[in-house]
Amino acid sequence: MSRNFFGGFKVSFKQIVEPRVTTQYPKEKKPKPPRAHGRHVLNRYEDGMEKCIGCELCAGVCPADCIYVRGLDNPPDHPVSPGERYGYIYEINYLRCIHCDMCVEACPTEAITESKLFEFSFVSRADAVYTKSELVVDDDGKPRQMPWEDWRDGEDEHTSAWMRATSPSGDADFEGVVAWSGELGYGTRHPEGGQSDNRDDDLTGNFLLKDVKKDHIPVEYGGKVI
Numbered sequence: 001m002s003r004n005f006f007g008g009f010k011v012s013f014k015q016i017v018e019p020r021v022t023t024q025y026p027k028e029k030k031p032k033p034p035r036a037h038g039r040h041v042l043n044r045y046e047d048g049m050e051k052c053i054g055c056e057l058c059a060g061v062c063p064a065d066c067i068y069v070r071g072l073d074n075p076p077d078h079p080v081s082p083g084e085r086y087g088y089i090y091e092i093n094y095l096r097c098i099h100c101d102m103c104v105e106a107c108p109t110e111a112i113t114e115s116k117l118f119e120f121s122f123v124s125r126a127d128a129v130y131t132k133s134e135l136v137v138d139d140d141g142k143p144r145q146m147p148w149e150d151w152r153d154g155e156d157e158h159t160s161a162w163m164r165a166t167s168p169s170g171d172a173d174f175e176g177v178v179a180w181s182g183e184l185g186y187g188t189r190h191p192e193g194g195q196s197d198n199r200d201d202d203l204t205g206n207f208l209l210k211d212v213k214k215d216h217i218p219v220e221y222g223g224k225v226i
Helices: 003-009 010-016 057-061 102-106 160-165
Strands: 041-044 066-071 086-095 112-114
Touching: 057 066, 057 102, 086 102, 102 112, 102 160, 112 160
Parallel strands: none
Antiparallel strands: 041 112, 066 086
8 A cells, every 4th residue: 555655656756856847937938939829919011101901801800809990081191001091990809809810811901910929918998908009010110018018029020910921831832932011110021931941930930849848848750859
């Protein structure tokens, strides 16, 4: 009986000498995949004009009915967007949003994207409804940080829509081809690499799982642990 009792602690005793894998959150954050879905931003072109044209396709496709958009004709003397209309009202209710990214897929002008930020909470229901003034990027192309958001370096980069728009989608003819308009503050982003050598993981933010978790996850390839 005593043998079975101490045998039950075998796993616990073994873990004492194993390397620690706990991340000291919130002081440290684990790296997020390039296509991680987080808080939305409304982008602007390199000349400062807004990409949103108020077409309301994002609101129409949203399965959670969390987006409210109303378009308005551009003033002839001071247009807000390059099109005939612009997004006059734009609201996202994050009490409903499920971060499915369907709004990003539906947008014809690459106006709405999702950043990597997901650590944000609210003390009131009104704070959970982001308005256009909170969603549109600033004059440097950076997201506007709210007091309840925990932004870290790099979480505004490599947005989910950009990665999808520049992905070759399995067609080698489109590897390395830029299919994404320039953004204020970032310019024309580098295209996402495929399975060939035509890739730059530093620019696109890609990382391999075995590199991130190499201390405690052995990766076997070809009968060898690498």
